Amino acid sequence: MFPIVEARFLAPDVKLFRIQAPRIARKRRAGQFVIIRIDQHGERIPLTIADSDRDGNITIIVQGVGKTTRWLNTLESGDSIRDVVGPLGEPSEVESFGTVVVIGGGVGTAIAYPTAVAMKQAGNRVISIIGARDRERLILQDAMQQTSDELHVMTDDGSAGTQGFVTDALDQMIQSGVVVDRVLAIGPVPMMRAVSAVTKPRQIPTIVSLNPIMVDGTGMCGGCRVLVGGRARFACVDGPEFDAHEVDFDVLMKRNNLYRDQEAEALREFNKHPSESVTRSCQLQHHHPEVGPRSGDDSRSDVPVTSPENS
Amino acid sequence: MAEPLPPKERVKIPRQAMPEQDADARARNFDEVNLGLEVVAAQCEAQRCLTCADPKCVKGCPVGVKVRDFVELVLAGDFLGAASKIREDNVLPAVTGRVCPQENQCEGACIMGKRFDSLAIGNLERFVADYERESGQVALPQRAPLTGKKVAIVGSGPAGLSCAGDLCLRGHDVTVFEALHEIGGVLLYGIPEFRLPKDIVRQEIDNMRAMGIEFQTNVVVGKTVTIDELMQEEGFDAVFVATGAGLPRFLDIPGEHLGGVYSANEFLTRVNLMKAYDSSHYDSPIYQCRDRHVAVIGGGNTAMDSVRSAMRLGAAKASIIYRRSMEEMPARQEEVHHAQDEGVQFLDLHNPVEFIGDEQGILKSVRLVKMALGEPDESGRRRPVAIEGSEFEMPLDVAIVAVGTGANPLVQSTTPDMKTNRWGYIQADEESLRTSKVGVFAGGDIVSGAATVILAMGAGRTAASSIDDYLQTGVWETDPAAAES
Numbered sequence: 001m002f003p004i005v006e007a008r009f010l011a012p013d014v015k016l017f018r019i020q021a022p023r024i025a026r027k028r029r030a031g032q033f034v035i036i037r038i039d040q041h042g043e044r045i046p047l048t049i050a051d052s053d054r055d056g057n058i059t060i061i062v063q064g065v066g067k068t069t070r071w072l073n074t075l076e077s078g079d080s081i082r083d084v085v086g087p088l089g090e091p092s093e094v095e096s097f098g099t100v101v102v103i104g105g106g107v108g109t110a111i112a113y114p115t116a117v118a119m120k121q122a123g124n125r126v127i128s129i130i131g132a133r134d135r136e137r138l139i140l141q142d143a144m145q146q147t148s149d150e151l152h153v154m155t156d157d158g159s160a161g162t163q164g165f166v167t168d169a170l171d172q173m174i175q176s177g178v179v180v181d182r183v184l185a186i187g188p189v190p191m192m193r194a195v196s197a198v199t200k201p202r203q204i205p206t207i208v209s210l211n212p213i214m215v216d217g218t219g220m221c222g223g224c225r226v227l228v229g230g231r232a233r234f235a236c237v238d239g240p241e242f243d244a245h246e247v248d249f250d251v252l253m254k255r256n257n258l259y260r261d262q263e264a265e266a267l268r269e270f271n272k273h274p275s276e277s278v279t280r281s282c283q284l285q286h287h288h289p290e291v292g293p294r295s296g297d298d299s300r301s302d303v304p305v306t307s308p309e310n311s
Numbered sequence: 312m313a314e315p316l317p318p319k320e321r322v323k324i325p326r327q328a329m330p331e332q333d334a335d336a337r338a339r340n341f342d343e344v345n346l347g348l349e350v351v352a353a354q355c356e357a358q359r360c361l362t363c364a365d366p367k368c369v370k371g372c373p374v375g376v377k378v379r380d381f382v383e384l385v386l387a388g389d390f391l392g393a394a395s396k397i398r399e400d401n402v403l404p405a406v407t408g409r410v411c412p413q414e415n416q417c418e419g420a421c422i423m424g425k426r427f428d429s430l431a432i433g434n435l436e437r438f439v440a441d442y443e444r445e446s447g448q449v450a451l452p453q454r455a456p457l458t459g460k461k462v463a464i465v466g467s468g469p470a471g472l473s474c475a476g477d478l479c480l481r482g483h484d485v486t487v488f489e490a491l492h493e494i495g496g497v498l499l500y501g502i503p504e505f506r507l508p509k510d511i512v513r514q515e516i517d518n519m520r521a522m523g524i525e526f527q528t529n530v531v532v533g534k535t536v537t538i539d540e541l542m543q544e545e546g547f548d549a550v551f552v553a554t555g556a557g558l559p560r561f562l563d564i565p566g567e568h569l570g571g572v573y574s575a576n577e578f579l580t581r582v583n584l585m586k587a588y589d590s591s592h593y594d595s596p597i598y599q600c601r602d603r604h605v606a607v608i609g610g611g612n613t614a615m616d617s618v619r620s621a622m623r624l625g626a627a628k629a630s631i632i633y634r635r636s637m638e639e640m641p642a643r644q645e646e647v648h649h650a651q652d653e654g655v656q657f658l659d660l661h662n663p664v665e666f667i668g669d670e671q672g673i674l675k676s677v678r679l680v681k682m683a684l685g686e687p688d689e690s691g692r693r694r695p696v697a698i699e700g701s702e703f704e705m706p707l708d709v710a711i712v713a714v715g716t717g718a719n720p721l722v723q724s725t726t727p728d729m730k731t732n733r734w735g736y737i738q739a740d741e742e743s744l745r746t747s748k749v750g751v752f753a754g755g756d757i758v759s760g761a762a763t764v765i766l767a768m769g770a771g772r773t774a775a776s777s778i779d780d781y782l783q784t785g786v787w788e789t790d791p792a793a794a795e796s
Contacts, residue, residue, distance in 0.1 A: 023535050037492055043585065043595040044492075068594060083492040085529040215585070215595075218490050218531055219719050220500075220557035221577035227568055232561060237721065251568050254672025258570040262596040 002036075002084040005057055007077045010139045011132075013064040014107055015073045022056030024049070024086045030114035031092030031209065031241055034060065035217040037083040038075075043068055046214045046236075048111040049087060058084075061110035061139065067266040088217045089240045093207070096123040098181035101173070102148070103166050103195055104130045105187020109140050111209055112186040117147045119184075125149050127178070129169045131187070135160035167194045180204050185244065189253050196244035206244035210235050212255055227251045315386070318361055326428035327356040331649075338622050338653035341504045341588060345409070345437075353438040356431050357386040363422055368432060371420030373769030374407075374473065376400045378417055378432055385435055394443035395450050397436060402476030402519060403469065403498075403768065405444060405511045408437025410502060411765045412643050444514055451522050455482035460782045463488060463547040465532040465722060468496025469764045470553035470755030472516075473771030474778070475524050481779045485524045486547075490531040491584065496555060498764070500584040501576070503616050505623065509583070533721035538729070542750060549750045549778050552729075552737060553771065556756035558717040562608065566666030567712070571598050571674035575613045575713035582620045600709055601625035606677065608632050608663055609713035610639070615646040617711045618655050626709075629655050634662040634682050634695040660684075662697065666710060677707045716761050726751075736760060743777040744770065749787050752778055 006018035024034060033048045045068050051059035064070035075081070092115040100119045104112035109130045120126045128148040132138040133156045145151045152169045153161025162169065166187070174180060183206040185195040192208040199206040212235050214224040219237040226235050227248035233239065316324075330346040331337070337344050348356065366379040376397055384393035397404045413419070413433035421429035443449055460483045464471045467489040475485045493499055495512045520526060530536060532554075541547045559574035561567050578597070581587040585595035605621035607614045610633035622629045631650070633640060637659050640647060651657070658679070665678040681701035684693035718735035730738040730747040737753040739746050744754045754770030756762055781787060 023530070027535060041593050043593075083529050085490065085492070085531060086535065088531065088534060215577060215580050216491060216500075218534075218557070218721055220559070221580050222559040222561070222574035223577040225561075225568060232568065248568075251672065255568065255570060257671070258598060258673075259596040261599075262590075266594070266596075 001080040001082060003080050004075055004077055007075060007079075009073075010061065011137045013070075013073065014061060014137070014139055015064070016050075016059060016061050017072075017075070018053075018057040018059050019081060019084060020056055021058050021084050021086075024084065025052040025056045025058050028052050028058060028087035029091035030094065030118040032087035032089050033217075033240060034058065034084050034086030035088060035214070036060075036072075036081050036085075038068065038072060039082050042071075042082070044083075044215055044217070045069070046088070046211060046217060048209070048211075048240075050110045050113055061107060063107040066263045067270040070267070070270060085217065088236060090238070092118060092184070092241055094118040094122050097205075098124065099179060100124040100126050101170060101180050101183045102126055102128045102144075103170065103183065103185040103187070103191075104128070104140075104144070105166055105185075105191040106132055106137065107139065108187030108191070108209075109138075109144065112184060113140055113143060113147070115184055116144065120147050120149075127173070127180075128152070129154065129166045131155065131166040131169075131191075132160075133157065165194070166191065167198050170195060171198050174198070174202060174204075183207070183244075184209075184241075189249055189256065192244060192247075193249040196247070196249070200245045207241050208244040208247060209240045210242060210247065210252060211240060212252060213258060226255075316358060321359050321361060322423065322427050324355060324359050326359070326431055327352040327434070329431070329434050334649075334652040334654075337505065338619075339625070341623055343508055344505050344649060347441055348431075348434055348438045350442075353385060353435060354388070356435055357382050359423065360386070360430050361422060367420040367422060368417040368430070371417045372400075373416065373765050374400050374772050376417070376436070381439065382430070382432070382435060385439060390439055390442040391446065391448060391450065393439045395452070397439060398450075398452055400772075401768070402473055403515050404436055405440035405515060406469070406498060406507060407765055407768065408433055408435075408440050409507050409511075410763075412763055414644065416765065444511070449518055451518060452480055454480055454523065457484070458482040458782065460484065460548045461486070461546055462778060462782075463532075463541045463545075463550045464553060465538075465550060466490075466496055466553040466555055466755075466757075467494040467516075467526065468498065468553060468555050468755065468767060470555075470767035470771040470774075471496065471551065472519065473768040474551050474553065474754070474775045475771075476519060476522070477772055477775030478778060479519070479522050479524050481775070483779070483782065487524060487526050488530040488532050488536075489526065489528045492528050493584065494526050494528060500580045501613065501616070502764075503579070503583055503620050505619065506616065531721060533723075533725045538722065538726045538748070538751060548782055549752065551744075551771075551774050551778060552722055552746070552751065552753040552757060553755045553767070553774075554719055554722055554757045555767075556716040556736075556761045557719040559712070560715045560717055561712055562663060562714060564663060564665055566668060566674070568672075569666050569668040569674045570672050571668075571708060572666055572710045572712065573598070575607070575609070575617045575711050576716065578617055578711045579613070579620065582624070588620075588624055597624070598709055602627045603708035604628040604630070604706060605709040605711065606630040606632050606658075606705075606707050607711040607713050609715075610635065610659075611641045611713060611715070612643060612646055614711075614713035615642045615650050617713050619646075619650055619653060621709065621711070622653055622655060631655060631657045631659075632661050632663060632677075632679065633657070633659045635692065636660055636684060639692050660695070662695065663710075664702065666707075667704070674707060674710055676704050677710060678702055678704050716756075718757060718760075722757075729753075734760075742773075743780075744774045745777065745781075745787070750781070 064073040102116040127150040131154040224235040229246040368378040381393040381396040418429040464487040586593040587597035605626040607618040682695040685696040688694040755767035
């Protein structure tokens with residue numbers, strides 16, 4: 001069991017958890033993720049590690065999209081998560097590249113944040129661009145401000161920062177003559193694809209963090225295969241970060257939609273009786289096969305599905 | 312109990328058939344197919360044993376179960392004694408009684424098999440293990456005095472468990488690390504409920520826990536903790552790497568990324584470990600198989616497990632697509648027959664060349680080519696050759712690729728001083744299972760490539776005896792020949 005020591009909402013549907021997991025906290029590096037299973041009937045879902053501390057806690061930031069992530073977001077400090085395994089995946093490649101632009105769309109900002117910190121520590125000039133649908137949905141603005149030499153905020157409706165997409169800011173920056181040595185873009189697939197389209201003709205090395213459907217996270221099932229440079233790669237052991245210019249985003253999006261019907265159905269059932277799952281998770285030690293709604297969740301739970309470009 | 316008969320009489324007794332769930336009913340449920348022998352049938356079967364002075368069956372068993380001795384105890388009606396006798400060599404009798412390819416091992420070596428049907432050793436082993444479990448009187452073997460030595464076992468599949476069992480008996484302090492959330496490895500995620508009920512695996516694990524073995528789940532050795540950290544920081548004196556062969560192979564043909572195309576590992580993990588078939592209680596989704604056509608590519612036991620699982624998920628049609636002929640199929644005959652009885656369609660001498668999808672990226676058909684058998688290849692089997700111009704398209708909703716696995720790289724990648732071969736498998740001395748790294752042993756599928764449960768258990772036992780030797784003597788002799796290469 002992995003106790004939750006802190007839980008608070010950062011934005012509507014976006015919740016931060018600090019979870020006691022000393023082995024993982026000690027080991028994790030920027031870009032890595034964990035797989036969690038809330039209780040013995042739950043599914044395994046991957047979530048990126050946003051931070052860790054010396055007390056043996058890791059931080060994850062979760063957007064409630066499907067059943068499992070919404071159920072997770074009903075948990076509070078004092079509750080426990082049955083299984084947390086990690087750190088999984090390869091850490092971000094962090095070197096002194098020069099000027100690095102870190103782009104976070106929606107809750108993708110939480111995934112980009114640890115790498116932004118690592119990039120800054122490695123001596124890079126870090127320019128961050130974070131985007132969201134509106135002011136309420138912006139997360140980690142202060143944290144990103146602190147770790148970046150420059151921060152640009154974009155919202156779809158202009159309620160904070162500049163109105164527009166993260167790609168608008170990037171495009172403008174490059175056109176104004178800023179020499180960008182590397183871009184890291186994390187957010188919804190359409191956003192990452194749009195960023196890639198901006199940087200590819202200019203040959204700016206661009207890394208994206210992919211979050212495909214995944215089960216074990218150790219290379220065993222092959223469910224997380226993504227087409228990169230025409231080759232099948234496993235996001236869990238070869239990734240999750242890949243060269244954006246080589247990623248087949250179309251295949252990624254289609255694979256991520258595979259369980260759409262089951263997910264929608266599971267969410268409908270969950271919304272009818274959310275309290276049952278909560279009851280279930282509060283009684284983790286007991287066996288309650290009869291309780292709990294039907295199944296299936298998004299496996300890409302830390303990336304929002306709304307508002308394609310920004311987030 | 313029964314009076315021993317003279318050998319001439321014994322061979323006249325017919326081999327007792329294993330009662331099975333009716334094929335039509337079982338094809339749609341996940342309950343166990345084989346129902347187990349009744350007491351009378353078991354003793355009748357035991358009566359058939361010729362109690363050879365030099366029992367070949369024992370040599371045929373990769374872990375050396377004392378077959379003749381336990382069968383004699385069955386005949387004498389001492390079923391618990393028989394169970395203890397098996398446990399001296401095998402910590403998972405209820406498992407091996409169910410999933411071993413006995414026809415190639417103990418039963419394959421049985422003298423009776425030369426002229427009559429061989430003794431049903433697997434069925435007897437299962438009977439004894441089930442009897443013991445249901446009696447609630449599992450006699451845990453006696454441990455040797457504690458040695459104070461600590462051994463880490465990486466992976467909780469058959470190799471890891473058998474090694475853990477033997478080392479525990481020899482008085483060592485054993486901790487088993489498992490990457491998944493439950494102990495059992497392939498026994499849980501790979502072998503379906505209808506062939507190996509998971510509660511049976513859990514009970515065997517509980518027995519091992521009661522013996523004093525510690526189990527830690529959710530630890531990915533190579534990621535959560537490295538081998539070096541286990542030895543230098545956590546005080547383990549030796550490590551046994553038994554991570555299995557867990558990297559799925561694909562066919563490398565167009566369309567393999569389509570929705571509805573699974574590796575057998577993913578499909579079976581969703582069904583067995585995550586219980587996707589019980590969607591009213593478990594949250595893991597699986598792509599809709601009900602009323603659809605599901606085809607499995609491959610002809611091994613994993614392919615049979617997958618296709619029979621698909622049947623049970625409600626498939627309207629479940630097929631095996633295999634590029635050689637039925638005679639070459641590597642799966643156990645019993646599994647093939649069970650699949651046939653359940654209505655699985657076999658397309659042998661067929662090979663997929665492309666998966667075709669719809670606009671949403673979901674599989675809708677497969678392009679197949681017919682095959683003929685040519686000259687024998689290095690495996691000794693006749694090489695399948697595509698027949699030119701024989702391609703055709705077959706509608707298909709779900710495809711499961713079961714063409715084998717490769718070496719999982721996680722442990723190796725963070726243990727650079729442990730040598731691997733060019734396919735990524737760990738190099739270990741055949742006799743001692745020592746790797747190139749002092750104190751580290753490896754065995755099972757991560758050394759040999761995908762094999763069977765019992766062979767992995769055999770490797771676990773070999774490793775245990777070799778580790779015990781090392782812990783007692785502290786001597787790490789390197790084979791000079793291996794050192795040179």
